[in-house]
Amino acid sequence: MAVVLVGTPMLFPSSRRAPAPxxxxxxxxxxxAAAAPQLAPVAPPTAVPPAGQPTQAAPVQSRATTTLxxxxxxxxxxxxxxxPAAIKVASYHDLTPGLARRDSTAVLQAGKDAxxxxxxxxxxxxxxxxxxxxxxTTTGSTVTFASAPITLSYQSTNDGFRTMVRGxxxxxxxxxxxxxxxxxxxxxxxxxxxxxxxxxxxxxxxPRRDVVSIxxxxxxxxxxxxxxxxxxxxxxxxxxxxxxxxxxxxPTNTEPAAVFHGLATRGGSYTGKVARVAHATTSYPxxxxxxxxxxxxxxxxxxxxxxxxxxxxxxxPYAGFLHxxxxxxxxxxxxxxxxxxxxxxxxxGWVLVLFGVVIRLALWPLNQKAMRTSIQMQRLQxxxxxxxxxxxxxxxxxxxxxxxxxxxxxxxxxxxxLGCLPMLLPMPVLFALYFVFQNTIEFRGVSFLWLxxxxxxxxxxxxxIVMGASMFLLSWIGMRGMPPNPQTKMMSYMMPVMFTVxxxxxxxxxxxxxxxQNIAALPQQWMVTRARAKAGVSTPSAAAGRVAAAKPGGxxxxxxxx
Numbered sequence: 001m002a003v004v005l006v007g008t009p010m011l012f013p014s015s016r017r018a019p020a021p022x023x024x025x026x027x028x029x030x031x032x033a034a035a036a037p038q039l040a041p042v043a044p045p046t047a048v049p050p051a052g053q054p055t056q057a058a059p060v061q062s063r064a065t066t067t068l069x070x071x072x073x074x075x076x077x078x079x080x081x082x083x084p085a086a087i088k089v090a091s092y093h094d095l096t097p098g099l100a101r102r103d104s105t106a107v108l109q110a111g112k113d114a115x116x117x118x119x120x121x122x123x124x125x126x127x128x129x130x131x132x133x134x135x136x137t138t139t140g141s142t143v144t145f146a147s148a149p150i151t152l153s154y155q156s157t158n159d160g161f162r163t164m165v166r167g168x169x170x171x172x173x174x175x176x177x178x179x180x181x182x183x184x185x186x187x188x189x190x191x192x193x194x195x196x197x198x199x200x201x202x203x204x205x206x207p208r209r210d211v212v213s214i215x216x217x218x219x220x221x222x223x224x225x226x227x228x229x230x231x232x233x234x235x236x237x238x239x240x241x242x243x244x245x246x247x248x249x250x251p252t253n254t255e256p257a258a259v260f261h262g263l264a265t266r267g268g269s270y271t272g273k274v275a276r277v278a279h280a281t282t283s284y285p286x287x288x289x290x291x292x293x294x295x296x297x298x299x300x301x302x303x304x305x306x307x308x309x310x311x312x313x314x315x316x317p318y319a320g321f322l323h324x325x326x327x328x329x330x331x332x333x334x335x336x337x338x339x340x341x342x343x344x345x346x347x348x349g350w351v352l353v354l355f356g357v358v359i360r361l362a363l364w365p366l367n368q369k370a371m372r373t374s375i376q377m378q379r380l381q382x383x384x385x386x387x388x389x390x391x392x393x394x395x396x397x398x399x400x401x402x403x404x405x406x407x408x409x410x411x412x413x414x415x416x417x418l419g420c421l422p423m424l425l426p427m428p429v430l431f432a433l434y435f436v437f438q439n440t441i442e443f444r445g446v447s448f449l450w451l452x453x454x455x456x457x458x459x460x461x462x463x464x465i466v467m468g469a470s471m472f473l474l475s476w477i478g479m480r481g482m483p484p485n486p487q488t489k490m491m492s493y494m495m496p497v498m499f500t501v502x503x504x505x506x507x508x509x510x511x512x513x514x515x516x517q518n519i520a521a522l523p524q525q526w527m528v529t530r531a532r533a534k535a536g537v538s539t540p541s542a543a544a545g546r547v548a549a550a551k552p553g554g555x556x557x558x559x560x561x562x
Contacts, residue, residue, distance in 0.1 A: 066136050068143045072160035073298060081130035082145035082152045083116045085109065087161075087297045095191045095445060095453075108241050108297060110183040115243055115297065117181030120150055121283075123173050152291070159307070161298030162249065167291035177261075178291055182280040183236040183243050184268065190239060190444075191456060197274045199239035199439075203315050204231045204263050204282075207256035211314045216275035219267030227265070230258020234282045235315050237300065240441040242315060244296045245282070249308050256310060259293055260284055299441045302334050318435040329432040334440070341442075349448025352509055356516030359429065364524060371528045376411060378532070437507040446509075454509035461504055463511035468500030470518035477525045480533075 065085060068075040074088040086109035094104040109115065118129040127149060134145040144153040152167040169176060182202060190196040200216040206229055219225065233246035247259040260282045268277030284293060296305075296312070305313035319326035340351045383405060391398035437443060443455040451458060458464060475492035503511050 063130075064136075066138065066143055068138075068141070068154055068156055068163070070141075070156040070160060075154065075156070075163060075297070077136075077143055077145075077154060078114055078130075079134045079136050079145060080132055081114060081118065082134055082147075082150075083114045083118055083129070084154075084295070084297065085114050087115070089161075089298055092189075092299060093445060094189045096189060096193065097191060106189050107187075108189070108243070109187050111185050111187055113184055115183050116295075118152075119179040119181075120169065121177045121179055122149070122169075123175070126179070154295075159249070159304070161296055161304065162308075163295045163297070164248065165245075165291070165293055165295050169286050169289045169291065172286050172289045176286040178284040178286060180234075180245065180260075180282050180284060182234065182245075182282070184279055185277050186236065186238045186241060186243070188238065189241065191453065194274060196239045197276055199237070199316070200275065200278070201238075201316075202234070202236050202263070202265055202278065202280045204234045204260075205256075205311055205315075206230065207232050207258055211311060211317050213315075213317050214265055216267065216278040219265055219275070219278050221267040221269050224264050224266045227263045229262065231260045231263065231282070232256045232258060232310055233312060234260050234263055234280070235312075236280065237315055239316075239439065240300055240444055242296060242298065242300050242305075244312060244315065246294050246296065246308065246310055246312065248292050248294050249310075254309075300439075301441055303338055316439050318439060319431065322431070326428065326431045326435060329428040330436055333429065333432045333436055337436075338442070347448055348443055348446045349451065349454055349509070349512065352454070352513045353516050356513045357520050360517055360520035360524075367524055371524075371531060373411075374528075375532055376409060380405065380409065380411075433510060433513060437510045443507070443509055448509075448512070451508045451512075454512065455507050457505045458508040458511060463508050463515055464500050464503040464506070467503055467511050467515040467518065468496040470515055470522070471499060472496040474518055474521060474525050477522065477529055480529050 063078040063080060063085075066077045066079065068077060072089070072091060074090075075084055076086045076088070077083070078085045086107050089106045089108065092106040094106045114130075120127045120129060129147075129150070132147045132149070134147045137144045137146070141156040142153055144151065150167060150169050152165065155164040155166070157164060167178075169178075186200065188196040198217070202214045202216075203211060204227065205211050212227065214225070214227075233244050235242055235244035237243070245260065247257045261284075263280060263282045265278065265280045267275060268279060270276050284291060296308075298304075300316060302313050305315070314327070317323050317327070318330075337348075337351055337355060340346070340354060341348060344351070344354070346354070384402065387398060387401045387405065391401060437455065440455075444453070446454050448454050450460060450462065472492065475496070479489065479492060503514070
C-alpha cells in the first residue's frame, strides 16, 4: 500500500481541487480566426495531410443552424461550413461552478469556434467549406448539405452519440482529399475546471498499433508536429468528453482500416500554466468521389466506446510507462463495476462498498494461508537466528541447515516470500482504481449519502478520516500481544496520519473503497491476533524459552526441560 499510495501520486501527479474559478479558467479564450496562421500549400493527400500549420475553425456567430435530434443528444450543424457547432447531451449536466442551476444540460462545444472545420483539396485548389453556400434539407434522421463541389450528409444512429458522415464530390481528380480541422479547444463542463483543462489532448490510433495521445501542454506553438501513416480514428478530448472521427462502424467492418492519413498538430498561444488551445488537422483521401466516416461526439462512456470495437475506449491512456500493466486490470475493474451496477441496480457508492467487501472476501483464503505462514515463521525465528549465528562463516552449511529446518516443519524455503503474496496481489487493483476514479465519467456527478460527487474530494473530509482511522485500528489490533517494538509503534501512528493527509484531496469514492477494505479486514486481523496469541509466538518470554531450548545444552545443561 505504501508503494501504491505514495509512489503513484509522485509518478503520476494529479491536480488538486481548483480554487474558486476565475474568468480566465471558466471561459478559455481563443485568438480570433483572422489571427490564426494559415496552411501553406497542401501536400498530396497520400502524404502527411497539411504541409504547413493547422488552421483554426472560423467563428460561428453569423451562420444559420440546423438541429439533428437523437434520443440522447442534439447535434447543431452550421451553414455555411456543413460542420457541427455543438452537441447538447440531455442525460448529463454542466457542473461548471457559478452556474445559476447545477442541473443545466451539458453542451459540448469549442468555445466560439465550430467543433470541426472542413476544407476540400482538389488538385492545386483548396476550398474552405465555410465560404460556400449550401442548400440544407432534413429528411427523417438525416440532414444534407448540398453545394456545387460537394454534398455532405449527417445521419443519426441508434448508438446515441455516433453520427454517420457521408458525402460525394463529383468529378474529384485523383489525389483529392477532405482536410479536417479538429476542435481547437473543448469548453470545460466540470466542477474542477483546471483539472479538466489539464486533460486536453489529441489522439489517434493506427491499425494494430497502440493508441497515441498528444496533450495540449506538450505541443509547441512555434513548430508543427507531424504524425504520418494511416489512422483508423483521430480525436480531441478532455477529461470526460470526446470528439472522434473514425472508420464507419458496421458488422462488415471487422478489421481496422486506415481511413485518415496523418495528423499535424501545433500548440496555441496561451497565458498561465495550462494550455487551453491547440490545433490539429488530418486528411481524408477521397476515393471515387466518395466520403464515408463516422463521428462520435459525447461522453467517454467505457461501454459505449468499447461497443465500436476499434479500441476507442482507450482514447484516454493513463499510467504512463505502466500503461501496459495497469490497463488490463483497469479493464477488468470497469467490467466488474459496470456489471454490478447493471445487475444489482445500486448507486455507484453502494457498488464500491460491495466491491471492496468482495475483494476482501476473495483474498480471505490467501490471507489465511499468509497468517499460518507468519505464525510458523515466528515459531521458527529463534531456531533460524541460532542457525545463522552458528554457521555465520559457513554459508553452504547454513543453507543446508535452513533447508532441513524448513522441511522438518513441512515448509518450503520460499514460504516467507509466498506469505507476502496476498499483500502484492491487490496492488494492480489499487493502481487501476486510482486511475479509474480520475478518468471514468460513470462516477461523474454521482452523489452518495453526504457526498455530492464521488469523483471529487469529500467536502467534509469524512471518508479520508474514516479511512485513516480504520488503518490505525488495523495496526493497533495487529500489535496486540506482540513484543514491544518502538519502531513498529511509531509507524502504526505515522502511516495512518500520512495517508489521511494524502487522501484529503483524492476522489471521495476512492477513499470510500479503501475505508471499506480496511473495515472488512478487521475480523480477519482480529483472528490473526488471536491465533498468534494462542500459538504462543508473540511474547518475549516464549521466544526466549525457544532460543534457550534450541541451544546445545540449553535448559540447565541437560538439554531437556525439567
